Amino acid sequence: MPYPITITQTDRKKEKPDSSCLGFGRYFTDHMFVMDYSAEIGWHDPRIVPYAPLALDPAALVLHYGQAIFEGMKAYRTSDDRILLFRPEKNAQRLNLSAARLSMPSIDEELFLEALRTLISLEKDWVPRERGTSLYIRPFMFATEPYLGVRASESYKLVIVLSPVGAYYAGGMKPVKIHVESRYVRAVRGGTGFAKVSGNYAASLKAQEDAHAKGYEQVLWLDAIENKYIEEVGSMNVFFKINGEVWTPPLHGSILGGITRDSVIHLLRDWGIPVREEKLSMEDLYVAYTRGELEEAFGTGTAAVVSPIGVLGWNDHHMVINHEQIGELTAKLYGTLTGIQYGEIADPYGWIVEVE
């Protein structure tokens, strides 16, 4: 092993929650991975330790100037008890992309993958067994230097925590109602929208709350420049099937390059379905809708994998998509991706990495 990750095992293991009431991001496993960075010696002391509170100086820069990034991924248990990761190298790459945007140090991607494998292997009993459940993996990096000047921190922590999570569609997959947001924006070209930066999510909460109050489950974000072009849905990428073609916004700086997004595009092209990574305005989407050409709509992300959209509320328009039913293509994408993730169908793409 190229990196000596030290392991300190806990002497009091937690009781594992019942897998029927896991929910999302509520329970955490017995251990976590931690590694420190200082300007003098770089990344050092990679270690697995008991899950416990972190001691943070009140002046730690993360609490003041928000220098924090994260990743999200899952480990899946197959029916023959293997544990699989889905394209983890993409998360390693994106973590470094995010780090660069916030002037944070890059990590060695091999060490990151080794840390994942070692931690998950140690916690393998925490990967829940029911189909649809998984072990959610949350790597995050944040500024720790106690200093109040506005500049990049000279010290950081990289932490990986694991959380067993329930099936996203515990009550069955159901198309969601989405409010097209015209007041608040998520990101803008030249900003941090393309990176997985903590502040992007803080900025999104108010619109989400307002949408909930109006009876919607999430918001569809429009571009910040013209308030016209479709960007993302909640914290997912978004796709529309229009007249046999699939549209998704291009990655032009304000949109997160989702790994599920990339996988969906891959599958669609493999299946001979045209994919247009092009700007799409709400006006044009509405025209397609009125012509009966808007066939399906869905979001993509690690948590839901694929989330069908049943209703779009845009100003006074109440757009009902595919009779609020799950579209055929949406269902096929969900089935294929989760089939690959749970090792039930062949993975011709090299996306699956088994944890030994």
Added chain:
Amino acid sequence: MPYPITITQTDRKKEKPDSSCLGFGRYFTDHMFVMDYSAEIGWHDPRIVPYAPLALDPAALVLHYGQAIFEGMKAYRTSDDRILLFRPEKNAQRLNLSAARLSMPSIDEELFLEALRTLISLEKDWVPRERGTSLYIRPFMFATEPYLGVRASESYKLVIVLSPVGAYYAGGMKPVKIHVESRYVRAVRGGTGFAKVSGNYAASLKAQEDAHAKGYEQVLWLDAIENKYIEEVGSMNVFFKINGEVWTPPLHGSILGGITRDSVIHLLRDWGIPVREEKLSMEDLYVAYTRGELEEAFGTGTAAVVSPIGVLGWNDHHMVINHEQIGELTAKLYGTLTGIQYGEIADPYGWIVEVE
């Protein structure tokens, strides 16, 4: 006293640093104010405790989705040993404005001011004596709930720490060189730029680093929509004296409403100098410059109070303002504001609050 703030005094006081080498935001006093919020009981347990690390669950929402806001202000020691605050009620109001934008709970502004007074009074020996030095006050609020779902936290901490800081212009006031940033943006209408939100500052670091590498001290931010209109300079508001009038960008959603900005506008109007809170493009500024009408330029903020701008680098243009000398109006504003802050000149505006 309407709010019972409990006080636990430290039993080992720190040695106070020499006031000639304080710098900014490096040293912290013996105590801090802490108050907790939970959805069930609201804000509770306001207390002053020894300055010490905070224990934070690794899943605390602030480390993942950046729900964090802050304020910045100063306490000044007068030559007759009184301790003064400058418009602290404005910071209380802005903290609540920021809280609302990030779906965080509001605080009782009276309690906030009481907390400030109590803490500063306890730490009054930490307010340094030399003219130009001060006790920097950093209130901040962040999400503490251990949860990985993207929604507003159900628990928070409000903390106030104090840091004795050196004179901003220890080597004498000197006009700075500013790079006009055209690649990165700080904020956009519909985003969080008008609030004092941690993520705004994280987003600004990369441009600042790039500007340093080019030999500039800070960046001038342009608007995110057209990349044309002047917004802020570094983390300060910006003013230009053009042909006898003073221009500053209007507060239209992407610009922080600085308390120094507001005070400067107040003084200028009081002095009969026309202030135009209007959009100003770099093109128009450049035209004024070439005509010899750009007389002075300066930033305003709590740390520097007033910071003269000597050079603006915009694409291929190297604009030298007022021969890189401190302008007359810039100096008068700086002298008046710091004079009021240190209790040296009368405060006809009711800006000063004495800490008993």
